[in-house]
Protein backbone atom coordinates (compact mmCIF):
# COMPACT_ATOMS: atom_id res chain seq x y z
CA UNK A 1 0.00 0.00 0.00
CA UNK A 2 1.26 3.45 -0.86
CA UNK A 3 0.17 6.98 -0.10
CA UNK A 4 -1.03 8.80 -3.18
CA UNK A 5 -1.88 12.47 -3.47
CA UNK A 6 -4.02 13.60 -6.40
CA UNK A 7 -3.87 17.31 -7.27
CA UNK A 8 -6.45 18.23 -9.89
CA UNK A 9 -9.06 20.98 -10.09
CA UNK A 10 -11.50 18.69 -11.84
CA UNK A 11 -13.50 17.35 -8.89
CA UNK A 12 -14.84 14.41 -10.87
CA UNK A 13 -11.28 13.27 -11.65
CA UNK A 14 -10.31 13.58 -8.01
CA UNK A 15 -13.32 11.59 -6.91
CA UNK A 16 -13.03 8.81 -9.41
CA UNK A 17 -9.28 8.42 -8.88
CA UNK A 18 -9.83 8.38 -5.14
CA UNK A 19 -12.39 5.61 -5.50
CA UNK A 20 -10.32 3.60 -7.90
CA UNK A 21 -6.99 3.92 -6.08
CA UNK A 22 -8.53 3.24 -2.66
CA UNK A 23 -9.98 0.07 -4.10
CA UNK A 24 -6.48 -0.88 -5.23
CA UNK A 25 -5.47 -0.62 -1.57
CA UNK A 26 -3.79 2.78 -1.57
CA UNK A 27 -4.23 5.56 0.93
CA UNK A 28 -5.50 8.47 -1.16
CA UNK A 29 -5.58 12.22 -0.58
CA UNK A 30 -6.93 14.84 -2.96
CA UNK A 31 -6.51 18.57 -3.45
CA UNK A 32 -8.06 20.84 -6.04
CA UNK A 33 -5.60 23.73 -6.08
CA UNK A 34 -1.81 24.00 -6.16
CA UNK A 35 -1.68 25.61 -2.73
CA UNK A 36 -3.91 22.96 -1.16
CA UNK A 37 -1.82 20.33 -2.89
CA UNK A 38 1.43 21.63 -1.43
CA UNK A 39 -0.15 21.78 2.03
CA UNK A 40 -1.49 18.27 1.68
CA UNK A 41 1.98 17.16 0.60
CA UNK A 42 3.53 18.48 3.80
CA UNK A 43 0.82 16.91 5.95
CA UNK A 44 0.68 13.50 4.35
CA UNK A 45 4.16 12.92 2.82
CA UNK A 46 2.85 10.81 -0.05
CA UNK A 47 4.89 8.35 -2.13
CA UNK A 48 3.29 9.27 -5.40
CA UNK A 49 1.77 12.56 -6.48
CA UNK A 50 -0.52 12.72 -9.47
CA UNK A 51 -0.39 16.30 -10.60
CA UNK A 52 -2.44 18.13 -13.20
CA UNK A 53 -0.66 20.82 -15.18
CA UNK A 54 -3.54 23.26 -15.40
CA UNK A 55 -4.60 24.37 -11.94
CA UNK A 56 -6.62 27.44 -10.92
CA UNK A 57 -4.04 29.16 -8.72
CA UNK A 58 -0.45 28.13 -9.44
CA UNK A 59 0.26 25.96 -12.45
CA UNK A 60 1.46 22.38 -12.20
CA UNK A 61 5.01 23.17 -13.23
CA UNK A 62 5.42 25.60 -10.36
CA UNK A 63 3.98 23.04 -7.97
CA UNK A 64 6.46 20.52 -9.38
CA UNK A 65 9.29 22.96 -8.84
CA UNK A 66 8.22 23.57 -5.23
CA UNK A 67 7.96 19.85 -4.65
CA UNK A 68 11.51 19.34 -5.93
CA UNK A 69 12.73 21.55 -3.11
CA UNK A 70 11.10 19.31 -0.53
CA UNK A 71 13.00 16.42 0.93
CA UNK A 72 11.61 12.93 1.05
CA UNK A 73 11.26 10.08 -1.38
CA UNK A 74 8.39 10.55 -3.76
CA UNK A 75 7.59 10.49 -7.45
CA UNK A 76 5.46 12.88 -9.41
CA UNK A 77 3.27 11.72 -12.28
CA UNK A 78 1.95 14.59 -14.40
CA UNK A 79 -1.42 14.64 -16.09
CA UNK A 80 -1.02 16.27 -19.49
CA UNK A 81 -3.43 17.10 -22.23
CA UNK A 82 -3.23 14.78 -25.18
CA UNK A 83 -0.77 15.48 -27.97
CA UNK A 84 0.95 18.12 -25.96
CA UNK A 85 4.42 16.70 -26.33
CA UNK A 86 6.06 19.96 -25.41
CA UNK A 87 4.59 20.15 -21.92
CA UNK A 88 5.30 16.47 -21.47
CA UNK A 89 8.95 16.85 -22.32
CA UNK A 90 9.14 19.90 -20.13
CA UNK A 91 7.61 18.01 -17.21
CA UNK A 92 10.05 15.15 -17.58
CA UNK A 93 12.98 17.52 -17.83
CA UNK A 94 11.88 19.28 -14.69
CA UNK A 95 11.94 16.07 -12.77
CA UNK A 96 8.52 14.50 -13.15
CA UNK A 97 8.82 10.75 -12.98
CA UNK A 98 6.23 9.99 -15.61
CA UNK A 99 3.16 11.41 -17.26
CA UNK A 100 -0.24 10.18 -18.26
CA UNK A 101 -2.62 11.61 -20.80
CA UNK A 102 -6.06 13.04 -20.36
CA UNK A 103 -8.60 11.47 -20.55
CA UNK A 104 -7.08 9.17 -18.00
CA UNK A 105 -6.79 5.55 -18.93
CA UNK A 106 -6.70 3.43 -15.76
CA UNK A 107 -4.28 0.88 -17.15
CA UNK A 108 -1.87 3.59 -18.07
CA UNK A 109 -2.25 5.15 -14.65
CA UNK A 110 -1.81 1.81 -12.92
CA UNK A 111 1.39 1.16 -14.82
CA UNK A 112 2.81 4.54 -14.01
CA UNK A 113 2.02 4.17 -10.30
CA UNK A 114 3.45 0.67 -10.11
CA UNK A 115 6.61 1.78 -11.86
CA UNK A 116 6.97 4.74 -9.52
CA UNK A 117 6.55 2.59 -6.42
CA UNK A 118 9.02 0.01 -7.72
CA UNK A 119 11.61 2.63 -8.44
CA UNK A 120 11.07 4.21 -5.02
CA UNK A 121 11.68 0.89 -3.35
CA UNK A 122 14.77 0.21 -5.39
CA UNK A 123 16.14 3.64 -4.67
CA UNK A 124 15.70 3.12 -0.96
CA UNK A 125 17.68 -0.08 -1.18
CA UNK A 126 20.36 1.48 -3.32
CA UNK A 127 20.78 4.34 -0.92
CA UNK A 128 21.61 1.83 1.74
CA UNK A 129 24.06 0.37 -0.72
CA UNK A 130 25.98 3.43 -1.69
CA UNK A 131 28.51 4.38 0.91
CA UNK A 132 29.58 7.92 0.65
CA UNK A 133 33.29 8.29 1.36
CA UNK A 134 35.16 11.24 2.84
CA UNK A 135 35.15 13.11 -0.43
CA UNK A 136 31.67 13.97 -1.54
CA UNK A 137 32.55 12.91 -5.07
CA UNK A 138 33.75 9.46 -4.34
CA UNK A 139 31.38 6.59 -4.10
CA UNK A 140 32.25 3.09 -3.38
CA UNK A 141 30.32 -0.10 -3.79
CA UNK A 142 32.12 -3.04 -2.33
CA UNK A 143 35.57 -2.47 -3.62
CA UNK A 144 34.75 -0.72 -6.84
CA UNK A 145 36.14 2.77 -7.06
CA UNK A 146 34.33 5.22 -9.28
CA UNK A 147 33.55 8.91 -9.22
CA UNK A 148 32.24 9.62 -12.69
CA UNK A 149 28.60 9.72 -13.68
CA UNK A 150 28.99 6.55 -15.71
CA UNK A 151 30.40 4.72 -12.71
CA UNK A 152 27.67 6.03 -10.44
CA UNK A 153 25.15 4.82 -12.94
CA UNK A 154 26.85 1.43 -12.83
CA UNK A 155 26.60 1.39 -9.04
CA UNK A 156 22.90 2.07 -9.30
CA UNK A 157 22.49 -0.72 -11.79
CA UNK A 158 24.40 -3.06 -9.50
CA UNK A 159 22.08 -2.06 -6.68
CA UNK A 160 19.03 -2.87 -8.73
CA UNK A 161 20.45 -6.10 -10.08
CA UNK A 162 21.18 -7.35 -6.56
CA UNK A 163 17.47 -7.30 -5.77
CA UNK A 164 16.85 -10.14 -8.18
CA UNK A 165 18.58 -12.78 -10.18
CA UNK A 166 18.41 -11.48 -13.68
CA UNK A 167 21.09 -12.34 -16.17
CA UNK A 168 23.76 -9.68 -16.49
CA UNK A 169 26.10 -8.96 -19.37
CA UNK A 170 29.25 -7.01 -18.52
CA UNK A 171 31.14 -5.41 -21.35
CA UNK A 172 34.45 -3.65 -21.07
CA UNK A 173 38.02 -3.66 -22.28
CA UNK A 174 40.53 -5.94 -20.68
CA UNK A 175 41.32 -4.95 -17.09
CA UNK A 176 38.35 -2.63 -16.56
CA UNK A 177 36.95 -4.63 -13.67
CA UNK A 178 34.42 -6.97 -15.24
CA UNK A 179 35.12 -9.83 -12.90
CA UNK A 180 35.26 -7.47 -9.95
CA UNK A 181 31.73 -6.29 -10.73
CA UNK A 182 30.55 -9.87 -11.19
CA UNK A 183 31.88 -10.72 -7.74
CA UNK A 184 30.32 -7.68 -6.11
CA UNK A 185 26.95 -8.59 -7.64
CA UNK A 186 27.37 -12.14 -6.41
CA UNK A 187 28.32 -11.14 -2.87
CA UNK A 188 25.41 -8.79 -2.59
CA UNK A 189 22.87 -11.24 -3.94
CA UNK A 190 23.85 -14.67 -2.73
CA UNK A 191 27.15 -14.31 -0.94
CA UNK A 192 26.85 -17.57 0.97
CA UNK A 193 26.31 -19.60 -2.15
CA UNK A 194 29.07 -20.65 -4.56
CA UNK A 195 30.53 -18.26 -7.12
CA UNK A 196 31.85 -20.20 -10.07
CA UNK A 197 33.82 -18.62 -12.89
CA UNK A 198 34.37 -20.31 -16.22
CA UNK A 199 36.56 -18.87 -18.95
CA UNK A 200 34.90 -19.85 -22.20
CA UNK A 201 38.03 -19.31 -24.25
CA UNK A 202 40.34 -21.39 -22.09
CA UNK A 203 38.86 -24.82 -22.70
CA UNK A 204 38.08 -26.78 -25.86
CA UNK A 205 34.45 -27.04 -26.80
CA UNK A 206 33.69 -30.62 -25.75
CA UNK A 207 35.34 -30.16 -22.40
CA UNK A 208 33.59 -26.84 -21.86
CA UNK A 209 30.27 -28.53 -22.44
CA UNK A 210 30.91 -31.11 -19.75
CA UNK A 211 32.43 -28.44 -17.50
CA UNK A 212 29.21 -26.48 -17.69
CA UNK A 213 26.63 -29.24 -17.72
CA UNK A 214 28.50 -32.14 -16.14
CA UNK A 215 28.40 -35.67 -17.49
CA UNK A 216 27.22 -39.11 -16.61
CA UNK A 217 29.59 -41.98 -16.10
CA UNK A 218 30.63 -43.54 -19.42
CA UNK A 219 29.08 -40.81 -21.54
CA UNK A 220 32.34 -40.47 -23.44
CA UNK A 221 35.81 -41.97 -23.32
CA UNK A 222 37.40 -40.76 -20.16
CA UNK A 223 34.15 -40.10 -18.34
CA UNK A 224 34.97 -42.59 -15.63
CA UNK A 225 32.50 -41.26 -13.13
CA UNK A 226 29.61 -38.87 -12.95
CA UNK A 227 30.73 -35.30 -12.81
CA UNK A 228 28.63 -32.32 -11.80
CA UNK A 229 28.76 -29.28 -14.05
CA UNK A 230 29.26 -25.68 -13.02
CA UNK A 231 25.56 -24.84 -13.31
CA UNK A 232 24.80 -27.53 -10.79
CA UNK A 233 27.74 -26.77 -8.51
CA UNK A 234 26.82 -23.10 -8.34
CA UNK A 235 23.52 -24.04 -6.68
CA UNK A 236 21.76 -20.77 -5.85
CA UNK A 237 24.90 -18.74 -6.40
CA UNK A 238 26.46 -17.34 -9.55
CA UNK A 239 27.96 -18.77 -12.70
CA UNK A 240 30.31 -16.24 -14.28
CA UNK A 241 30.95 -17.00 -17.95
CA UNK A 242 33.98 -14.99 -18.94
CA UNK A 243 34.85 -14.25 -22.58
CA UNK A 244 31.45 -15.43 -23.70
CA UNK A 245 32.17 -14.24 -27.24
CA UNK A 246 34.58 -17.16 -27.61
CA UNK A 247 31.89 -19.77 -27.08
CA UNK A 248 31.28 -21.93 -30.15
CA UNK A 249 27.98 -21.54 -32.01
CA UNK A 250 27.13 -25.11 -31.11
CA UNK A 251 27.53 -24.50 -27.41
CA UNK A 252 25.76 -21.15 -27.73
CA UNK A 253 22.69 -23.07 -28.88
CA UNK A 254 22.90 -25.28 -25.81
CA UNK A 255 23.35 -22.34 -23.48
CA UNK A 256 20.35 -20.65 -25.06
CA UNK A 257 18.22 -23.68 -24.28
CA UNK A 258 19.39 -23.60 -20.68
CA UNK A 259 18.44 -19.97 -20.38
CA UNK A 260 15.06 -20.53 -21.95
CA UNK A 261 14.12 -23.52 -19.87
CA UNK A 262 16.33 -22.99 -16.84
CA UNK A 263 16.91 -26.69 -17.05
CA UNK A 264 19.42 -28.96 -18.75
CA UNK A 265 20.66 -32.55 -18.93
CA UNK A 266 24.15 -33.69 -18.04
CA UNK A 267 26.15 -34.88 -21.05
CA UNK A 268 25.02 -38.45 -21.70
CA UNK A 269 22.25 -38.16 -19.16
CA UNK A 270 18.45 -38.11 -19.28
CA UNK A 271 17.43 -36.51 -16.00
CA UNK A 272 16.87 -32.83 -16.21
CA UNK A 273 18.62 -30.64 -13.73
CA UNK A 274 17.25 -27.28 -12.65
CA UNK A 275 19.31 -24.12 -12.88
CA UNK A 276 19.01 -21.96 -9.78
CA UNK A 277 22.13 -19.89 -10.21
CA UNK A 278 22.34 -16.41 -11.62
CA UNK A 279 24.26 -16.21 -14.86
CA UNK A 280 26.65 -13.34 -15.43
CA UNK A 281 28.57 -13.16 -18.67
CA UNK A 282 31.44 -10.91 -19.64
CA UNK A 283 33.17 -9.95 -22.82
CA UNK A 284 35.79 -7.50 -23.99
CA UNK A 285 34.37 -7.61 -27.50
CA UNK A 286 31.39 -5.81 -28.89
CA UNK A 287 28.87 -8.65 -28.78
CA UNK A 288 26.32 -6.80 -30.84
CA UNK A 289 28.85 -6.39 -33.62
CA UNK A 290 29.60 -10.11 -33.44
CA UNK A 291 25.89 -10.79 -33.77
CA UNK A 292 25.84 -8.69 -36.92
CA UNK A 293 28.80 -10.64 -38.27
CA UNK A 294 26.98 -13.89 -37.57
CA UNK A 295 29.55 -15.02 -35.02
CA UNK A 296 27.21 -14.80 -32.07
CA UNK A 297 23.60 -15.96 -31.93
CA UNK A 298 21.24 -13.04 -31.73
CA UNK A 299 18.65 -14.92 -29.68
CA UNK A 300 21.31 -15.76 -27.11
CA UNK A 301 22.56 -12.19 -27.16
CA UNK A 302 19.09 -10.93 -26.23
CA UNK A 303 18.83 -13.46 -23.41
CA UNK A 304 22.18 -12.45 -21.97
CA UNK A 305 21.66 -8.76 -22.48
CA UNK A 306 18.77 -8.40 -19.99
CA UNK A 307 20.87 -6.07 -17.91
CA UNK A 308 23.90 -4.59 -19.63
CA UNK A 309 26.77 -3.03 -17.74
CA UNK A 310 29.32 -1.31 -19.95
CA UNK A 311 32.44 -0.30 -18.07
CA UNK A 312 34.27 2.64 -19.59
CA UNK A 313 38.00 2.25 -20.22
CA UNK A 314 40.25 4.02 -17.74
CA UNK A 315 41.27 6.68 -20.26
CA UNK A 316 37.63 7.76 -20.34
CA UNK A 317 37.43 8.19 -16.58
CA UNK A 318 40.77 9.78 -15.79
CA UNK A 319 39.20 11.58 -12.80
CA UNK A 320 39.19 8.21 -11.07
CA UNK A 321 42.95 7.73 -11.39
CA UNK A 322 43.96 9.53 -8.16
CA UNK A 323 41.31 7.63 -6.20
CA UNK A 324 42.33 4.35 -7.75
CA UNK A 325 46.00 5.01 -6.99
CA UNK A 326 45.05 5.74 -3.40
CA UNK A 327 42.90 2.68 -3.09
CA UNK A 328 45.36 0.35 -4.81
CA UNK A 329 48.31 1.61 -2.75
CA UNK A 330 46.39 0.98 0.46
CA UNK A 331 45.73 -2.54 -0.72
CA UNK A 332 49.35 -3.01 -1.81
CA UNK A 333 50.69 -1.68 1.50
CA UNK A 334 48.53 -4.15 3.34
CA UNK A 335 49.44 -7.13 1.16
CA UNK A 336 53.15 -6.41 0.84
CA UNK A 337 53.71 -4.83 4.25
CA UNK A 338 54.87 -1.60 2.69
CA UNK A 339 54.40 2.01 3.69
CA UNK A 340 54.05 3.82 0.42
CA UNK A 341 52.16 7.04 0.94
CA UNK A 342 51.54 8.05 -2.65
CA UNK A 343 53.06 8.95 -5.97
CA UNK A 344 54.86 12.15 -6.89
CA UNK A 345 52.95 14.98 -8.54
CA UNK A 346 55.03 14.48 -11.64
CA UNK A 347 54.06 10.81 -11.84
CA UNK A 348 50.42 11.66 -11.23
CA UNK A 349 50.60 14.05 -14.13
CA UNK A 350 51.93 11.29 -16.36
CA UNK A 351 49.33 8.84 -15.06
CA UNK A 352 46.60 11.31 -15.84
CA UNK A 353 47.73 11.66 -19.44
CA UNK A 354 48.67 8.08 -20.21
CA UNK A 355 46.17 6.01 -22.20
CA UNK A 356 46.17 2.84 -20.03
CA UNK A 357 45.48 0.23 -22.71
CA UNK A 358 45.44 -2.40 -19.95
CA UNK A 359 43.13 -0.25 -17.82
CA UNK A 360 42.95 -0.68 -14.04
CA UNK A 361 44.82 -3.96 -14.16
CA UNK A 362 47.76 -2.22 -15.88
CA UNK A 363 47.70 0.50 -13.24
CA UNK A 364 47.61 -2.07 -10.48
CA UNK A 365 50.48 -4.09 -11.98
CA UNK A 366 52.57 -0.99 -12.42
CA UNK A 367 52.01 0.06 -8.80
CA UNK A 368 52.72 -3.41 -7.43
CA UNK A 369 55.98 -3.62 -9.34
CA UNK A 370 57.01 -0.15 -8.26
CA UNK A 371 56.05 -0.82 -4.64
CA UNK A 372 58.07 -4.04 -4.46
CA UNK A 373 61.28 -2.29 -5.51
CA UNK A 374 60.65 1.12 -4.04
CA UNK A 375 63.04 2.57 -1.46
CA UNK A 376 61.25 5.79 -0.63
CA UNK A 377 57.73 6.29 0.60
CA UNK A 378 56.64 8.30 -2.41
CA UNK A 379 56.81 6.62 -5.79
CA UNK A 380 58.50 8.77 -8.42
CA UNK A 381 60.00 8.57 -11.89
CA UNK A 382 62.69 6.13 -10.85
CA UNK A 383 60.06 3.65 -9.71
CA UNK A 384 58.38 3.44 -13.11
CA UNK A 385 61.34 3.03 -15.48
CA UNK A 386 59.45 1.32 -18.31
CA UNK A 387 56.64 3.82 -18.44
CA UNK A 388 59.07 6.74 -18.23
CA UNK A 389 61.11 5.22 -21.09
CA UNK A 390 57.99 5.00 -23.20
CA UNK A 391 56.93 8.50 -22.36
CA UNK A 392 60.34 9.93 -23.14
CA UNK A 393 60.64 8.19 -26.46
CA UNK A 394 57.12 9.26 -27.31
CA UNK A 395 56.05 5.64 -27.55
CA UNK A 396 53.61 5.73 -24.69
CA UNK A 397 50.23 6.69 -25.92
CA UNK A 398 49.63 9.90 -24.06
CA UNK A 399 46.70 12.20 -24.20
CA UNK A 400 47.65 14.80 -26.79
CA UNK A 401 50.48 12.66 -28.13
CA UNK A 402 51.02 12.98 -31.82
CA UNK A 403 53.55 10.30 -32.61
CA UNK A 404 56.54 12.48 -31.82
CA UNK A 405 59.29 12.23 -29.27
CA UNK A 406 59.60 14.77 -26.51
CA UNK A 407 62.13 16.57 -28.70
CA UNK A 408 59.54 16.85 -31.44
CA UNK A 409 60.97 14.38 -33.94
CA UNK A 410 58.51 11.90 -35.47
CA UNK A 411 58.88 8.29 -34.40
CA UNK A 412 60.09 5.77 -36.95
CA UNK A 413 57.88 2.77 -37.71
CA UNK A 414 60.33 0.49 -35.96
CA UNK A 415 60.15 2.60 -32.84
CA UNK A 416 56.37 2.55 -32.89
CA UNK A 417 56.42 -1.20 -33.35
CA UNK A 418 58.85 -1.74 -30.51
CA UNK A 419 56.85 0.48 -28.17
CA UNK A 420 53.66 -1.24 -29.08
CA UNK A 421 55.06 -4.70 -28.43
CA UNK A 422 56.45 -3.59 -25.08
CA UNK A 423 53.18 -1.98 -24.16
CA UNK A 424 51.15 -5.06 -25.01
CA UNK A 425 53.54 -7.25 -23.03
CA UNK A 426 53.37 -4.93 -20.06
CA UNK A 427 49.63 -4.71 -19.91
CA UNK A 428 49.11 -8.41 -20.53
CA UNK A 429 51.46 -9.89 -17.99
CA UNK A 430 49.07 -12.78 -17.43
CA UNK A 431 48.99 -13.94 -21.04
CA UNK A 432 51.16 -16.59 -22.69
CA UNK A 433 53.06 -16.40 -25.95
CA UNK A 434 50.20 -17.72 -28.06
CA UNK A 435 47.79 -15.16 -26.67
CA UNK A 436 50.26 -12.33 -27.16
CA UNK A 437 50.78 -13.37 -30.79
CA UNK A 438 47.04 -13.30 -31.26
CA UNK A 439 46.74 -9.83 -29.77
CA UNK A 440 49.52 -8.58 -32.02
CA UNK A 441 48.13 -10.40 -35.01
CA UNK A 442 51.41 -12.08 -35.89
CA UNK A 443 52.75 -15.63 -36.01
CA UNK A 444 55.10 -17.08 -33.42
CA UNK A 445 58.20 -17.03 -35.68
CA UNK A 446 57.51 -13.37 -36.51
CA UNK A 447 57.06 -12.61 -32.82
CA UNK A 448 60.38 -14.36 -32.00
CA UNK A 449 62.14 -12.32 -34.70
CA UNK A 450 60.77 -9.06 -33.33
CA UNK A 451 61.78 -9.94 -29.77
CA UNK A 452 65.31 -10.54 -30.99
CA UNK A 453 65.39 -7.44 -33.13
CA UNK A 454 64.33 -5.16 -30.31
CA UNK A 455 66.18 -7.10 -27.64
CA UNK A 456 63.06 -7.69 -25.61
CA UNK A 457 63.24 -10.43 -23.02
CA UNK A 458 60.09 -12.49 -22.77
CA UNK A 459 60.09 -15.45 -20.47
CA UNK A 460 56.58 -16.80 -20.70
CA UNK A 461 55.84 -19.82 -22.87
Ligand SMILES: Nc1ncnc2c1ncn2[C@@H]1O[C@H](COP(=O)(O)OP(=O)(O)OP(=O)(O)O)[C@@H](O)[C@H]1O
Pocket residue numbers: 143144145146172173174175176177178179180181284324327360361364
Ligand atom coordinates in the same frame (compact mmCIF):
# COMPACT_ATOMS: atom_id res chain seq x y z
N1 LIG B 1 36.79 0.44 -10.39
C1 LIG B 1 37.71 -0.32 -9.78
N2 LIG B 1 38.02 -0.11 -8.49
C2 LIG B 1 38.95 -0.86 -7.89
N3 LIG B 1 39.65 -1.82 -8.46
C3 LIG B 1 39.38 -2.10 -9.74
C4 LIG B 1 38.41 -1.36 -10.47
N4 LIG B 1 38.37 -1.83 -11.73
C5 LIG B 1 39.26 -2.83 -11.78
N5 LIG B 1 39.89 -3.00 -10.60
C6 LIG B 1 40.95 -3.97 -10.30
O1 LIG B 1 41.70 -4.19 -11.49
C7 LIG B 1 42.02 -5.54 -11.66
C8 LIG B 1 41.42 -6.05 -12.95
O2 LIG B 1 40.02 -6.19 -12.81
P1 LIG B 1 39.24 -7.46 -13.40
O3 LIG B 1 40.05 -8.70 -13.31
O4 LIG B 1 37.90 -7.47 -12.76
O5 LIG B 1 39.14 -6.98 -14.91
P2 LIG B 1 38.49 -7.69 -16.17
O6 LIG B 1 37.69 -6.68 -16.86
O7 LIG B 1 37.84 -8.96 -15.76
O8 LIG B 1 39.77 -7.97 -17.05
P3 LIG B 1 40.02 -9.07 -18.22
O9 LIG B 1 39.15 -8.70 -19.36
O10 LIG B 1 41.46 -8.88 -18.53
O11 LIG B 1 39.69 -10.39 -17.61
C9 LIG B 1 41.49 -6.27 -10.45
O12 LIG B 1 42.52 -6.41 -9.50
C10 LIG B 1 40.40 -5.35 -9.94
O13 LIG B 1 40.23 -5.50 -8.55
Ligand SMILES: [Mg+2]
Pocket residue numbers: 178179242
Ligand atom coordinates in the same frame (compact mmCIF):
# COMPACT_ATOMS: atom_id res chain seq x y z
MG1 LIG C 1 38.37 -10.95 -16.30
